[in-house]
Structures are given as structure tokens and as C-alpha cells.
Amino acid sequence: MASNQFGKQGWTPERIGNLNGKTFLITGTTSGTGFEASKILLSKGAKVVMLNRNVKKSKEIIAILKKKLDNTVDVSFIHLDLAKQASVQKAAQEIIEKTSQIDALICNAAIAQVHKQELTVDGFESQLGVNHYGHFKLQGLLYPLIEKSKGRIVVVGSEGYKMGIKTIKFDDINWNNNYTPNNAYSQSKLAQIMSVYELQNRLKNAGRSTVNVYACHPGASRTSLIKTSGSIMTRFIWQLMKWSPFVQSAEKGAYPQLMCATEPNLDQNCFYGPTGRNYWTGPVGECKLESHAKDKTIAKKLWEVSEKETNFNWNI
Numbered sequence: 001m002a003s004n005q006f007g008k009q010g011w012t013p014e015r016i017g018n019l020n021g022k023t024f025l026i027t028g029t030t031s032g033t034g035f036e037a038s039k040i041l042l043s044k045g046a047k048v049v050m051l052n053r054n055v056k057k058s059k060e061i062i063a064i065l066k067k068k069l070d071n072t073v074d075v076s077f078i079h080l081d082l083a084k085q086a087s088v089q090k091a092a093q094e095i096i097e098k099t100s101q102i103d104a105l106i107c108n109a110a111i112a113q114v115h116k117q118e119l120t121v122d123g124f125e126s127q128l129g130v131n132h133y134g135h136f137k138l139q140g141l142l143y144p145l146i147e148k149s150k151g152r153i154v155v156v157g158s159e160g161y162k163m164g165i166k167t168i169k170f171d172d173i174n175w176n177n178n179y180t181p182n183n184a185y186s187q188s189k190l191a192q193i194m195s196v197y198e199l200q201n202r203l204k205n206a207g208r209s210t211v212n213v214y215a216c217h218p219g220a221s222r223t224s225l226i227k228t229s230g231s232i233m234t235r236f237i238w239q240l241m242k243w244s245p246f247v248q249s250a251e252k253g254a255y256p257q258l259m260c261a262t263e264p265n266l267d268q269n270c271f272y273g274p275t276g277r278n279y280w281t282g283p284v285g286e287c288k289l290e291s292h293a294k295d296k297t298i299a300k301k302l303w304e305v306s307e308k309e310t311n312f313n314w315n316i
């Protein structure tokens with residue numbers, strides 16, 4: 001892999017210029033990398049629209065951000081529960097009514113390591129439903145506005161894409177058989193990443209090149225992930241790991257998504273994240289992406305399944 005294009009220290013938010021007049025939408029900002037990304041974007045003068053399922057926490061977060069930064073920062077939230085396709089539809093409608101411009105939609109929210117198979121109200125395995133189908137539909141519904149704004153779509157994946165079965169279990173996509181938390185989480189993150197490259201291909205073939213779409217991951221970061229969803233054992237192990245030097249701060253975990261949302265001259269074909277050992281920590285730059293994440297046959301099939309399941313046609 002070529003040396004880091006941003007130098008030895010990798011990409012850092014110091015590279016972000018004044019974001020006055022720019023609007024960023026981020027899913028899942030009540031904790032972790034989404035919260036940190038919002039804070040940094042606001043500190044650079046951007047408008048941030050947070051898309052969260054928890055109203056109370058969202059109000060608290062807004063108050064915290066205003067207190068930490070400045071009471072005049074332009075931060076608001078719209079209710080969005082990615083586990084409910086109807087909520088995604090409603091949120092997208094509200095966003096379109098209230099927002100005239102999207103410079104970047106950052107698909108950050110997720111649930112992980114759900115210890116027993118759970119189904120969403122729409123009948124999807126919960127991690128696939130929230131992480132992939134929820135964001136898939138949100139991106140599609142907001143695409144016209146993002147295109148009009150010459151904006152970006154940023155998908156926060158995970159190095160987990162190379163764990164589990166390394167493909168999509170089309171014959172049992174909801175894991176009705178042989179469910180394991182890690183296999184189902186890994187499949188959902190792989191699905192998110194594969195859809196990024198499939199969307200790029202589709203846009204390219206359709207001659208529509210105004211929107212850039214990026215995939216990144218936060219490495220291993222000290223956030224609230226797994227805190228409530230994992231089994232007791234998974235939570236215990238993760239709690240111990242979180243305070244080891246192999247895991248970085250949530251703020252550093254936000255750098256890859258911030259880079260993909262703001263930095264000019266990135267390569268859409270890449271997968272960005274921390275480049276240190278195991279890609280868990282270290283300078284942010286390009287990470288090696290295993291070939292199964294770009295399997296075009298699987299990606300095309302996944303796209304078709306996703307359109308059918310979400311009852312949404314991208315028309316590209």
C-alpha cells in the first residue's frame with residue numbers, strides 16, 4: 001500500500017477549513033463517533049442535523065454541545081429510528097421539507113453483537129435491518145437532494161466485514177438458522193460496505209457523477225457500542241479491551257468519517273480508517289480492503305434484494 005497521502009500522522013481534523021454554509025446530516029449522534037463528529041463539524045462552523053431515535057438523549061446532546069462550543073452553533077435533530085422503515089420514510093420527508101442542502105449524509109448509527117436473534121417490526125434481523133436496510137432506504141430517499149447539493153454519502157463500516165462468513169447469506173439472510181451475534185453483525189457491516197461500491201458503479205454507469213460515496217471504519221474505538229446489546233460476556237470482554245492501548249478514543253474514531261465528509265481528492269475506491277496494527281488504531285488513511293467486499297455478483301444481488309425488502313427503487 002502506498003504511503004499515507006496525509007503524511008506520517010495521517011488525516012486529522014486540522015485539515016478541515018471553515019465549514020460555514022455547509023450542512024451535514026449524521027445518524028446516531030447520542031454517543032460515540034457520531035457525537036464526536038458532530039462536535040468537530042460544529043466547531044468548524046457547519047450546520048449539523050442529527051438523526052436519532054432517542055428524543056430525550058438528543059435534546060440533552062444539543063444542550064451539551066451548545067454548552068461546550070457556543071450557544072449559537074447550528075445544531076438540530078430529526079427523529080429517525082433506523083429499525084423502522086416507516087420512520088426512515090417519515091424522517092426523510094421531514095429532512096426534505098426542512099433542509100435545502102446536504103453536503104454530506106454520514107451513515108454512522110449502528111447496533112452490534114445483538115446476542116440473540118431479534119427481528120425488526122419489518123421482519124428483518126435487527127443488525128441487518130438497522131445498519132443496512134435502514135441506511136439503504138435513507139440514502140435512496142435523500143439521494144435527489146444530495147445530488148442537487150453535489151454532496152457526499154459516507155458509510156461507516158467496520159473491520160468486522162472480514163469476520164463472519166465474508167459473504168451475504170442470501171438463502172437465510174435473517175439468520176433464522178445458526179444465528180450468532182458476530183456473524184449477523186459482520187454480514188450487516190459487509191452489506192453496508194458492498195452497497196457503497198455498488199452504488200458508485202451504478203452512478204458511474206448511469207453517467208451521474210455529482211455525488212461521491214465513501215466507505216470508512218473507525219478502527220477500535222471507546223464508544224457505547226455493545227454496551228447494551230452484547231451478551232454479558234461480550235460486554236465484559238469489550239469493557240476490558242476498551243481501556244487497553246489497542247483501543248483509541250471515540251474522537252479519533254470519528255476522524256475517518258469526518259475525512260470522508262470533508263476532504264477533497266479522496267479516492268472512492270478506497271476504504272479509509274486507522275492504518276495501524278490490525279487497523280484498530282493509528283494514522284487515518286487508506287486501509288486494505290479484502291476482495292470479497294467488492295464481489296460484483298454478490299453486490300448486485302444484494303442491491304436487488306435490498307430494493308425489494310425495503311420496497312424502494314433507486315431507479316439507477
Ligand SMILES: NC(=O)c1ccc[n+]([C@@H]2O[C@H](COP(=O)([O-])OP(=O)(O)OC[C@H]3O[C@@H](n4cnc5c(N)ncnc54)[C@H](OP(=O)(O)O)[C@@H]3O)[C@@H](O)[C@H]2O)c1
Pocket residue numbers: 027028029030031032033034051052053054057080081082083084107108109110111112130156157158159160217218219220221222223224225226253
Ligand atoms: N466502536 C468501535 O470500536 C467500532 C468498531 C467498528 C465499527 N464501528 C462502527 O462505528 C459506528 C458508530 O458506532 P459507535 O462505536 O460510536 O457506537 P455507539 O456509541 O453505540 O453509537 C451508536 C449510535 O447509533 C444509534 N442507533 C442505534 N440504533 C439506532 C436506530 N435504530 N436508529 C437510529 N439510531 C440508532 C445510537 O443511538 P441510541 O443512543 O438511541 O442507542 C447511537 O447514537 C457504527 O456504525 C459501528 O458499527 C464501531
